[in-house]
Amino acid sequence: MxxxxxxxxxxxxxxxxxxxxxxxxxxxxxxxxxxxxxxxxxxxxxxxxxxxxxxxxxxxxxxxxxxxxxxxxxxxxxxxxxxxxxxxxxxxxxxxxxxxxxxxxxxxxxxxxxxxxxxxxxxxxxxxxxxxxxxxxxxxxxxxxxxxxxxxxxxxxxxxxxxxxxxxxxxxxxxxxxxxxxxxxxxxxxxxxxxxxxxxxxxxxxxxxxxxxxxxxxxxxxxxxxxxxxxxxxxxxxxxxxxxxxxxxxxxxxxxxxxxxxxxxxKYIDEIIKKRQKNFIKMAIPIYSNTKKFLPIKYDHIDFLSNFAVPVICRSVKIRDELVRRCENKVEIRPIVGGDMTKQPFFAKHQAIFKKILGNSNAKLIHEQGLYFGNNPELTETEMKLIIKIFAQ
Ligand SMILES: Cc1ncc(COP(=O)(O)O)c(C=O)c1O
Missing domain, CATH: 3.40.640.10 (Type I PLP-dependent aspartate aminotransferase-like (Major domain))
Structure with a gap:
């Protein structure tokens, strides 16, 4: 795993x-x-x-x-x-x-x-x-x-x-x-x-x-x-x-x-974020180029991208479900951060009047069709290859 x-x-x-x-x-x-x-x-x-x-x-x-x-x-x-x-x-x-x-x-x-x-x-x-x-x-x-x-x-x-x-x-x-x-x-x-x-x-x-x-x-x-x-x-x-x-x-x-x-x-932060950026590019390019499965994510406007996870937004819930299944016991995944906050019980309880103001939002779509896997500086080449295989195919 x-x-x-x-x-x-x-x-x-x-x-x-x-x-x-x-x-x-x-x-x-x-x-x-x-x-x-x-x-x-x-x-x-x-x-x-x-x-x-x-x-x-x-x-x-x-x-x-x-x-x-x-x-x-x-x-x-x-x-x-x-x-x-x-x-x-x-x-x-x-x-x-x-x-x-x-x-x-x-x-x-x-x-x-x-x-x-x-x-x-x-x-x-x-x-x-x-x-x-x-x-x-x-x-x-x-x-x-x-x-x-x-x-x-x-x-x-x-x-x-x-x-x-x-x-x-x-x-x-x-x-x-x-x-x-x-x-x-x-x-x-x-x-x-x-x-x-x-x-x-x-x-x-x-x-x-x-x-x-x-x-x-x-x-x-x-x-x-x-x-x-x-x-x-x-x-x-x-x-x-x-x-x-x-x-x-x-x-x-x-x-x-x-x-x-x-x-x-x-003292290591520059080293950490450079490694993560390299990993991101290595995995995101082949995975994001599978445009049949994934919606495009833009990052070329950013001078230096520093993240600790790679997000993907699937074109349908079905594709997301299939990915969740393929990752089982192989790659740990999770929803994109905390998902759409307006869908969370605490928001409905404490801020009901603003719960529905966004309607059919992008946040909702990302909540329902998105997921991320980790991008840590210790990922090996073999692990990255497996991730690419599961996601890009
Ligand atoms: C956007 C954002 N804000 C706040 C926090 C809370 O940070 P902590 O876990 O250190 O309390 C997190 C945690 O992951 C986060 O992703």
Missing amino acids: IKLIKSTFYKEEKTKRELIKFIKSAKILSFGLECKKFERNFAKYQGGKHCVMVNSGSSANLAIIQSLLNLGKIKQGELVAFSALTWSTNAMPILELGLQAVPIDVELDTLNVSSRTLTKILDKYPIKMAFLTNLLGFCDDIDKIKKLCLERKIILIEDNCESLGTVYKGEKLGNFGLASSFSFYVGHHMSTIEGGAVCTDSEALATMLRMVRAHGWDRNLSLSRQNKLRNKFKVNETFYSRYTFYDLGYNFRSTEIAGFLGSVQL
Whole structure:
């Protein structure tokens, strides 16, 4: 069986040896210097000003929305548009935090929201924020989406949990909006076992994210930021300043283990994504050229495609079912990410009024006729040949 994920880490043995050494010598294993070091390293890699490390991609999404609420950039009850084809914990925090989640359809050939599908929703509903997923390393015209959001004064946030390293028109995905989330869960581009991060160039948002990440207190802020807050709220005594909670928060902190692993794995990230890109090209070209079976997927507009799975959209449910059968006990497959969110029970329960607004959508078609198999850097030539044989024939 060719599994989606082969190992927890890239260079597993070496990484585990380094981890054992680190744990033996570390005095502190709760959030500390290693997490901060990783934040500096990751911000540099991504090319952004701030990185706030958290304990998962889902926490990153929740932290972004809570921070925007705390800052008054969005208000409860307002409308947030999101990609209908995404993962559950992209859409869920919108609902959990008292906002309304409006689905946007995706393009069939890029799997992603485009300026065209976004405009359709913006023209119909008073949207305050667009929380868009860059699905499986792909994107549509996100430069135009950015422009559109600027023109219409809509906050653009990217869920980049699946697209670390993809470059579009000279810019890394995750750098088009006000902030972006990342996941370091096993099987994503790099792993800290569980883990995530938010990147942003906004100092105010990064400061709020650091409070939201840890109980709503100010301990992880710079001295000047702490002084400002303490003066504003007249918190003069150290006895109380350590236990003053300024705004709504959670505990999303990472451990030093994740911070350490993050820096170790980040050293390999270029190698990892290059291998995956090579694998993708090797498998996608013969498989996608079977146009009798599959609908076309476009990626030639992307400078560098970085994904951890290869999606296929079958021309019919029958073809998809036949493929599922052929893959049994040979290749591990799954639906495309979380499928069409409007088809999920949680959406019908908590956001029934927007459940049917997309009608017969592309997201629905992808839900019903799509699937993906893994693209990990450890795939062998023999395994790739078998995958091609099963899919391309
Ligand atoms: C688009 C998207 N957002 C968020 C997440 C959540 O990340 P995590 O599993 O680290 O919580 C995932 C997970 O795969 C994802 O695919």
